[in-house]
Amino acid sequence: DFITDRYGPAYYPGQPRHFRKKEGAQDAHEAIRPSNVRLDPESIQADLTREQYRLYKLIWSRFVACQMSDARYDAVQIDARCAGHAFRASDQILKFSGFTAVYEEGRDDEAEERSSSLPDLDGSERLTAEKQEKAQHFTQPPARYTEATLVKAMEERGVGRPSTYASIVATIQDREYVIKKDKRLWPTPLGRVVTELMIERFRDIIDVEFTANMEHQLDEVEAGKVGWKTVLRDFYQDFHREMEDAEKALDGVRIKVPDEETDEVCELCGRKMVIKSGRFGRFLACPGFPECKNTKPLVERMPGRCPRCGSGMLKRKSKKGYVYYACERGAECGFMTWDVPTAQDCPSCGQTMFKKSGRGQMKPFCINEKCPDFLPEDKRGYKRRMPKATTDTVENAEEIAPAAEEAEKKPAKTAKTTKTGKTAKAAKAAKTAKTTKKAAEKKPAARKKTKTESEA
Incomplete structure (x- = not known):
């Protein structure tokens, strides 16, 4: 109806x-x-x-x-x-x-967008050849997975369930087996090494058919057709044998993850720096270690220009893990902001426009206070007012975000004073000492009484 x-x-x-x-x-x-x-x-x-x-x-x-x-x-x-x-x-x-x-x-791939529709033509019309162009096409490899196409592939092959798709995609990114570039998932050297090791030692475990078959067996366990102990026993016998063989083969073997070479040049020795993975994530390091121990944080270059000096903008992360955007000149310029720089320029002043951080389509705005299209911070859509650090200059570029974070902290509380003029901490210490002294005076009497009773 x-x-x-x-x-x-x-x-x-x-x-x-x-x-x-x-x-x-x-x-x-x-x-x-x-x-x-x-x-x-x-x-x-x-x-x-x-x-x-x-x-x-x-x-x-x-x-x-x-x-x-x-x-x-x-x-x-x-x-x-x-x-x-x-x-x-x-x-x-x-x-x-x-x-x-x-x-x-919606279409996940921009290539799927429809082209312009064909014009209305009559069958008797004659077309004129304006020019001829020769083009040679080569076979292209399959496109890399996006999050949506990866979930679709897992669904077609019977890997996982709707409730586990999101966690699977999140896990391979959190462990840095893949990285996301231009909405597509690209394997990292760590991901390739782990995959090769699993294929070499646990070929049947990572086989797609094995995974789909295990899902089917678990469904039968849920339906009461097969006992869960039987399924685990059949699985564990082969798995335990493969695990023992892998431990013997890899005993004392250290697997090295190949480094990714970059165009960044080490300012100390002139070598091209490489990307390494550590406990706190990926970073830039000089391949000449231990002769050269130069390291740098791995930063992402952003579109747009610094509104203060016109240099490039970099995406950085503070010591507490907060993402901010700063000028590539660091302390020489001192500009930083929590807003994301975009590739669009303000039509009024020509400076780079920014947008609110977070997911979804955000409308760009101008942060130039002298521009007629300037948008104040309290109107940018943030739930809480961000610390104003866009005009602060610090000595070290790494201190830009921590300096902004310190602005949010409250001033330290002053020590309370008692009526006698002592601070609360000193008064408490004096009281504790007095109590200890009284307890010490009572102890000898207690010991003497105990001794007398034992002799009797």
Whole structure:
């Protein structure tokens, strides 16, 4: 009734749609539905936060769209001949929106974006060849996984469950087996070494078929068809043997993770610095160790320019783990900010625009106080006021963020004074000493009494 009333009879297929349950699907995750379909996102947006509204809109839109009619397209194909060659262009034109009027899945890859539609042509028209271009194409390797395509691949191969997909993707990034660049996951040297070691010593454990089969066995345990002790016993016998063989083969062997060479030049010896991994993450180090012990924090270069001196901007991390953005000249310039620099320039003053840190699309703003488009800090959308450190200059670039953090700390409390003029700490010490003295005076009598009783 809701679909017919709002969108019209053509948008309802005539009967409810039923979908087959996917194998291994956990209905607790897939069965999220709005409690009342007439509570559309726009009518309750004023009572929701931005995140709540976006989540509810996604759930509501997908729920309504799954019960609507199919979208219909007209397939268009144009064939043209020129110089003995045939050229073909294909496209599809939307004739009836159907469920896409409510919900259309986003595209994870920018390459999937549709190109401009084909023009209306008559079959009798003649096309003019303006120019000819020769191009040679080579076979390209498969695109690297994104978080979405990795989850899709795991789902197709039966690895994991909906409740574990997020933790799997987070774990390989937290342990630095992969790093995220341009929304894609790239393996690190550590990830490659670990993978090669696992393939060499535990080939059957990391096999995709083994993982999918183990998921199937666990489902049978849940259904009561197989005993869990039997499953563990069959698994552990082979695993224990492989573990013992690996311990013997790797006894005394130190596996070295290859270093990543960078374009950064060591200012002490002139060698190209490499990326190493330590207890506190990745860092730049000179390959000439131990002759040269120069190290640097690994920083990420950001778009935009420093509003104070025009130099480049770097992404840094303070000693407490807070991310901030500072000028590449460090203490010579002294500029730092909590806002993220962007590649956009302010149309009024021409300086680099910044945006609020965090996830999601944020509207860039200008931080130049002399610009008419300047946006004050209290209007940038932060839940709490950030410490104003954009105009502070410090001696060391590494002290920029800690200096801003110290600004948030309260001044130390002064010592309380008692009526006698002593501080509370001194009075407490005197009281403790007095109590100890009284206890010492009583001890000899107690000892003498005990001795007399023993003699009697």
